[in-house]
Amino acid sequence: MGIGGSIFLIALGAIFTFAVDFDLGWLDINVVGWVLMIAGLAGLLLTLWFWQSRRRTIVTPERVVPVQTQRERVVEERREAGRLYE
Secondary structure, rough: OOOHHHHHHHHHHHHHHEEEEEOOOEEEEHHHHHHHHHHHHHHHHHHHHHHHHHOOOOOOOOOOOOOHHHHOOOOOOOHHHHHOOO
């Protein structure tokens, strides 16, 4: 769900619970608000738990290979060909 979606559900549930005074008769909007807040809190906790477990992975950097310049390549090729004497 992500942090943004969780915070949105918590805010929407708080609005339904504390700010809206609307009666549908068969649906209690306050209960809907509490359910949305609980779902948002559960989503937030799960997201944070997955992020925390993901940070424990160890990544080893790849071996860095130095880049030869054009001059170094030419010198190496001539040395291998026997055209460069030291």
